[in-house]
Amino acid sequence: MDVDDGDAGLELVHLLRRITGRLDLMAAEFAAANGLHPTDLRALIHLLDARREELAATPGWLSGKLALNSASVTALVDRLVRAGYVRRTRDNRDRRRVLLTVQDEAIRLGWSFYGGIITDMVDAMREFDGAELAVARRFLDRMHDVVRADKPTNPVVRLVPLDEATTERLLSVAVHEARPTDVMPTQDGADTWTPATENAFREFHRSHFHGANGTVMYAVESEGSLTGMIRMARVSQDEAETGMWLGRSARGKGIGTAALRALVAEAAAAGVRTIVADTTSGNSAALGALRTCGATLTHHGDDVRAELPIG
Ligand SMILES: CC(C)(COP(=O)(O)OP(=O)(O)OC[C@H]1O[C@@H](n2cnc3c(N)ncnc32)[C@H](O)[C@@H]1OP(=O)(O)O)[C@@H](O)C(=O)NCCC(=O)NCCS
Structure with a gap:
């Protein structure tokens, strides 16, 4: 203009x-x-x-x-x-x-x-x-x-399936740049990093290596660095649920949106027809990423359910 x-x-x-x-x-x-x-x-x-x-x-x-x-x-x-x-x-x-x-x-x-x-x-x-x-x-x-010098420029991301070594690198991102409750279910709401929460992180991710228990977890790699995690949990033949987190320094640069797009491609290849996600009305970044990828959002009070049709 x-x-x-x-x-x-x-x-x-x-x-x-x-x-x-x-x-x-x-x-x-x-x-x-x-x-x-x-x-x-x-x-x-x-x-x-x-x-x-x-x-x-x-x-x-x-x-x-x-x-x-x-x-x-x-x-x-x-x-x-x-x-x-x-x-x-x-x-x-x-x-x-x-x-x-x-x-x-x-x-x-x-x-x-x-x-x-x-x-x-x-x-x-x-x-x-x-x-x-x-x-x-x-x-x-x-x-x-x-x-901003670092504003989003359609970042290229790669989804790397988790194994022992990648989980350890991901743990490092989580410990430095996220809280336990951002990145995994925690017991008693424990929200500080201790040897016990670090081990719980390892165990939680190990339990999904190679798609075990119907969930595939990927580390999100952007410009050679691990930045966070995105998962695809099979709910039924046609439907999968997703959730993701990024380290604080990687947020707001378009990486979350790019990771979700990459996950949609993985889901399509695996025959999934709909991706669903649950978030809250205050999580503008999650809502923005879901909306940009084509999700329909339904509000129930503070809770928001996103449904993203594939194909
Ligand atoms: C949610 C999350 C994964 C989104 O990834 P991201 O890389 O930060 O998001 P993007 O940069 O791709 O931005 C997505 C959209 O949200 C908007 N957005 C990003 N950060 C924002 C902020 N802090 N406030 C308001 N809007 C924001 C962007 O402008 C973009 O909207 P647009 O597509 O309409 O332009 C990331 O912010 C995160 O890890 N948050 C903490 C954990 C979490 O809440 N996980 C989701 C649980 S459902």
């Missing part, structure tokens, strides 16, 4: 540009004063956000956030490691995976940069009431969606 000079939105776009321009300038000055490249500071901010949101940060994740190729990210992480801001560790369960952990020094650095400005911004926000802040939030979320 065209934009003309009289468009009311343009003024807001210019304001947003002024704010980001000012913050960029402050960040560049701060980076120079601390002997950092501006991109190194951006990387540190992403890593600090990941720590706060309990996301497992890997070099691949960081390269998506910064829109940099993997060689540049390797050089950048080398610099941050040398400066003592970041550590590289091997994931205990998935030895192929490198995790990036920010060190206390980086937290001190981040706070010395942002502490003052965050306090001033939060103070200024007290001039607005809850409803106004809710609109501001919705507006900023929407603008962020437009400029």
Whole structure:
């Protein structure tokens, strides 16, 4: 759609540009004063956000956030490691995976940069009431969606049937990026990862290896990384039930929708005529993925039943 000079939105776009321009300038000055490249500071901010949101940060994740190729990210992480801001560790369960952990020094650095400005911004926000802040939030979320470097680009996914080794790699994603209740039935609602819940995860997935008990479980692989799980549980000759979860850092990029499409293809090949799923009215991401793949949604209070005809 065209934009003309009289468009009311343009003024807001210019304001947003002024704010980001000012913050960029402050960040560049701060980076120079601390002997950092501006991109190194951006990387540190992403890593600090990941720590706060309990996301497992890997070099691949960081390269998506910064829109940099993997060689540049390797050089950048080398610099941050040398400066003592970041550590590289091997994931205990998935030895192929490198995790990036920010060190206390980086937290001190981040706070010395942002502490003052965050306090001033939060103070200024007290001039607005809850409803106004809710609109501001919705507006900023929407603008962020437009400029995101990692927005969905029809990701390519592969469904990998679970075996021992893949289950162990999947457990690593679950422990770092999901809660037990997101990923399996739990006893007494236990929702923290302990050796017992980790073993329950292994046992639960093992009980469905090779389609045992009528359920096939697949790890969802996107761009070479495991991101979550999708299952197909045969209910009858014609019908199968599905459910899925992704690690937090993989959500909202179209991977869930792509995984569901891939599952529909598997189901069609296995002679399934209808896929059903149960979710809740508040789960917009699950509902969006199901709707995009052609499901009809029926609401019963907060519960939603999805029916997806095949073929
Ligand atoms: C549900 C889940 C698998 C969906 O996968 P996803 O990759 O995050 O979803 P997608 O990026 O493919 O987005 C699907 C749709 O939901 C929308 N969406 C994604 N995240 C959203 C969010 N946080 N809020 C609102 N809508 C969202 C997308 O815009 C898209 O809608 P569209 O097709 O109309 O554009 C994933 O979010 C997840 O693992 N959630 C936690 C576990 C869970 O709830 N599992 C489902 C149980 S039934």
